Amino acid sequence: MDAETAIAELPAATIDTLTPVADWVIVLPVVLALLGAAGLLTVRLRPGMPLIGALIVIGGIIACEIALLAEILANGPVSMTMGKWLPPFGISLTADLFGAGFALAASLATLCVLIYAETERGAEDDGDAFHAMVLLLLAGVTGAFLTGDLFNLYVWFEVTLIASFGLIVQGGRPVQLDGAVKYGFLNFLATTLFLLSLGLLHGLLGTLNMADIMRVAPLADPAAMGGIAALLLLAFGIKAAAFPVNAWLPAAYHTPRAAVSALFAGLLTKVGAYAMLRALVAILPGSRDLLEPVLALLAIFTLLLAPLGAIAETNLRRAIGFIVIGGIGAILAGLTLPTANGIAGAGLYIFHAILTMTALYMVAGLVEKRTGATDTRRMGGLYAASAPLSVLFFVLMLAATGVPPFLGFWPKLLLLEATLAGGSVGGEAGWIGIALTVALLVNAVLTLIAGTRLWAHIFWRAGPEGAVSEHHHNQHVPLPPRGRLGLASAAVLAAAITVAGLWPSPLLDGAKGGAADIVEPARYVAATGLAEGGS
Template structure:
């Protein structure tokens, strides 16, 4: 009997998760060695980044890659399946996490290191990466729980009353979302007899549309809560501003994108019939989210709360493509997800530097920082332009893809929404910049070099990708094509399309 042996090169699909989990366990054993923890964390994340880059290159060149655990072939075994969508999101998440850890080096008290900030960061990255690379819906639920545990721990780490209040709001809503997801999984398994994503595509095509639509609605509600879609988004601006800025950046950059990723994977690839029935509701929610987010940011005076509302506006843009399913719009949504992981992480990090320089979190109390620290003003200005979609910055290209898709589909309401979102986001960002940097004068404040270096690194990545967007556009286009026609995804796990 000839046994199938997995080639060593294929282990790159599982190594990012394994390295994060083993690194987190090692850090717990090194809890007393405070200085060593940073270097172990950086080494692990750099190794994860290399693996993610190799995986991204592999799936770009050869198509989706699958690995099923324990010799139990689908639909019984737990599969990890990486396509361009999952690999690109995982790579962007590793880049953002590396910059956050570099920022933490100069902005973290010893008490936080002793309480486990670095193991929790690695655990969060393991959950996010596992969610992007899993090929099994129940395994996706498991990674959601890993993310929830890690993020909950990071929110309450310092134990301030504001953080505890935010943790209650964050925890209750997210526990409810994962419960709804688990209910949907039970119903889907009862209907299809499988939770393997590749296997579920064919089974769903043969199933009754009515119960599939009900299950799709349950998934949409659960993932919409995770992604902060209106009207179940109030928890995000009420919680993301409470922890230290680096933790806000990590959560703001990564967590909501996992919710949108899950919506793309389930409603576009697995349950297209359910998506068709839910499209009018999804469109209405997407428009409301995309417009109300930046409108709320205009009215908000708290810096990180305002950035949270900008984040919500971007979620609405990504949800627009789920409602419309034009190929270019799907590509735009995927490209926007990569952009948002990098840009929103950077914007939260800049907000932390601004709060450190001014000693304030309310923009009404900030003023004249341009003269005191011009590099901060440049950082903030560049990232605001990127979030708004001003050319040639990174956010322009995803919005251009969205517009091309919606114009091609003659969906003028979606076109108007994308343009209005860009205008309102630019107004909100300009208002924040003028309040923080332009009015009055401020005393010069010294900032640690490590947080500045980390933030500049992320801003440079955003600028370079904006000036050379070909790889991002190509990857998003391939990812969208594989979502709409998952034949290559199915074949990667050994099943027939």
């Protein structure tokens, strides 16, 4: 009996509950990543097999996410609930344009990082389960972007934390262990606070399904909901490395290999930022209104202090870590002004930062290989030794700053339009709009200063700082043949950022469409079957 005959013989009620094959693309990215991670553990001792297997799995994940994105563009948000426990009781995966777009960007960045990582790996690294942990990390990140349930989001945070902790300690150097302690302690604290807020939320509302919370939260006690939202803001703020709980990022992200740093910078903080966006704007908008002045202050301090840290820092990857933090301030600015432009700007900035910060750390790793140093005071003269590397670093710094024509310009333009319009829903629109406008502009100037300072010290200056700073640096280490592969991986991301900046219409349309489903989540709720009149 073939499949069509078997389905035809099923009762009509059963056929009505069958999930269309096309809808499985929402769960396949997570399933493929988890199964791939398990499978790679079994072949980790066979040289070459883990990389090939990981590339094949991520290729399948990207294909599924492209299909999911096409489905959402055509028909709106997609939802799928496991088993026969229908929403709000079952665990749902629910994807809109933002969730699917971020998941696709994360997979593309991970693919480039896996190729880049071959420049840092040798025969002694065979059997270290690196590729399996990367797929496990991608499973956690993808699950966080696609989940429709807050407890499930907590689970994916834990998956991500376990995988990232394993990656950061690979190598066992003392500096890595020091970074792992700082990273692990604060992130465990964040997940504990998140779990505490989930217990309070479930006790108050009786549900953790995101769409169901949107329906019932307006009926709950505003003071209690405001307290829960504040706990969520603190937990996700730690995850995103927002001021004042951001010290762990520059203290930890420079300690592992550059490939791991690139993966962390591109994916991990963006999951925390996305969680803030989803929880405070879409799920608990009333509580977000109460916290609006706090969000504004956090955004302003993050925007201003982070690039100052980058200017003062001499360690290359630590300095880039501060630039990553500054980007979180831009996302917080969008959350503070939850208009269509504000949320579109925040969402597009997350997409841009996933690609740009990943590529920036990859180039930083190549710089460290060429110079044999991590401190910019000991670098110099690299422009003459490697013009392509110099151009890549300069392009990515301009993209991170938000200089046209690169992709980073467009989200900041949307954010500035939102702040100039004073699009706050609270009563503090005047000072919030003006203060955020100034903070965004000052952040751009300070980030540009930090980036050009790094470029001048690393590439333009003839030699290391000190008595020989006017002499040519003759100790550059040539990149091995594999190093060119790493350079090509970073160049692909830089090219994508440039092309997207020159032709921004598809991403701008997607960002505005995704923002519409965040600000007015009726289609998101309807996709789960929990709209008015639904179950």
